[in-house]
Amino acid sequence: MDVNTSAYIIVQAATQCLALILTVLSSFILLATSISIALLSNQIDSPDAALNWPDEGRIEFRNYSLRYGANLPYALRNIDLHIESGQKIGIIGRTGAGKSSLFKGLYRFVDQSNVTGDILIDDVNIHRLPLNHLRSNLTAIPQQPVMFSGSLRYNLDPFNSYSDEQCWKVLEDVQLKQFVQNHSAGLQMSISEWGRNLSVGQCQLINFARAILKNRKILLFDEATANVDQRTDDLIQTLIKNKFHDRTILIIAHRLNTVAKCDHILVLDNGMVVNYDTLTNILNSYQ
Numbered sequence: 001m002d003v004n005t006s007a008y009i010i011v012q013a014a015t016q017c018l019a020l021i022l023t024v025l026s027s028f029i030l031l032a033t034s035i036s037i038a039l040l041s042n043q044i045d046s047p048d049a050a051l052n053w054p055d056e057g058r059i060e061f062r063n064y065s066l067r068y069g070a071n072l073p074y075a076l077r078n079i080d081l082h083i084e085s086g087q088k089i090g091i092i093g094r095t096g097a098g099k100s101s102l103f104k105g106l107y108r109f110v111d112q113s114n115v116t117g118d119i120l121i122d123d124v125n126i127h128r129l130p131l132n133h134l135r136s137n138l139t140a141i142p143q144q145p146v147m148f149s150g151s152l153r154y155n156l157d158p159f160n161s162y163s164d165e166q167c168w169k170v171l172e173d174v175q176l177k178q179f180v181q182n183h184s185a186g187l188q189m190s191i192s193e194w195g196r197n198l199s200v201g202q203c204q205l206i207n208f209a210r211a212i213l214k215n216r217k218i219l220l221f222d223e224a225t226a227n228v229d230q231r232t233d234d235l236i237q238t239l240i241k242n243k244f245h246d247r248t249i250l251i252i253a254h255r256l257n258t259v260a261k262c263d264h265i266l267v268l269d270n271g272m273v274v275n276y277d278t279l280t281n282i283l284n285s286y287q
């Protein structure tokens, strides 16, 4: 081996070494990029990554404030809150304490410029989602049940996404099957505007049946104060326990027995969280 050959071999070796280093380096860069893309896709609207969103139903409020106009006081102030998957949260507080503003914030009913802080559902910032995706993935049952004029079936399944069999099944769940079977038109029985010829309890149960069909991870429920008889109330409690046991439910609670059955109680006052704990701990803290 002469001097020339050995110099050549050294250069060759050095080149190959460099090539190896470059290969390793570039694959690292590729890996790092794909990891950050994977992580970021939670933050940006990646339709693929969000296909099953939300599949857990965790809700997180981060220093969240909301008001209804530039010159109005905040209706929610610096809310920091973690709600775990499947928890039942009873929200209590005086009128104007911010109970329904929480729901309006989740539905993004307020202009973004009047909101500070963030709400995350399963780590996705809801302010970055298309509004229809956000809203169609939530189910709300307001105090005054929502009824459309049309058939009962239309009221259960307005987009005609489920079978008659599934409709009958949920009617059975809410114990209205007999009542509907007794009617000559069955599922096609017509419901007058605002469900005027049904009782408020029946309307509320139809709203629950609709929610069972829709089967979303997160439900917001503003409990009716009046006009719902004891039997309907008991049935709703049973439904929450059996049909929605793995769903996250926020309930604006007006009844003591609802409060008693929730995992956590959220006490709001003047737009702020004054207590967020189990009922037992809250009661103990006042002793």
Ligand SMILES: *[C@@H]1O[C@H](CO)[C@@H](O)[C@H](O)[C@H]1NC(C)=O
Residues within 6 Å of the ligand: 063, 065, 078, 116
């Ligand atoms: C929360 O938001 C307020 C503005 O509403 C801001 O002044 C404060 O620094 C924020 N706190 C944290 C911990 O980010």
Ligand SMILES: *[C@@H]1O[C@H](CO)[C@@H](O)[C@H](O)[C@H]1NC(C)=O
Residues within 6 Å of the ligand: 068, 069, 070, 071, 111, 113, 114
């Ligand atoms: C707040 O909301 C009101 C009413 O929706 C709107 O007119 C106003 O432009 C919004 N922005 C700010 C900064 O207040």
Ligand SMILES: *[C@@H]1O[C@H](CO)[C@@H](O)[C@H](O)[C@H]1NC(C)=O
Residues within 6 Å of the ligand: 047, 050, 051, 052, 053, 054, 129, 130, 132, 133, 134, 136, 137
């Ligand atoms: C729920 O949200 C996801 C992600 O944004 C979206 O792809 C999906 O279409 C939504 N579901 C419905 C029923 O709109």
Ligand SMILES: *[C@@H]1O[C@H](CO)[C@@H](O)[C@H](O)[C@H]1NC(C)=O
Residues within 6 Å of the ligand: 178, 179, 182
């Ligand atoms: C259905 O009809 C049967 C027989 O007419 C009656 O006994 C029953 O009480 C009715 N049920 C309901 C829920 O209306």
Ligand SMILES: *[C@@H]1O[C@H](CO)[C@@H](O)[C@H](O)[C@H]1NC(C)=O
Residues within 6 Å of the ligand: 183, 189, 190, 191, 192, 197, 198
């Ligand atoms: C409600 O009223 C409509 C007509 O407006 C009638 O066809 C329907 O049978 C009524 N439903 C009940 C449950 O009485």
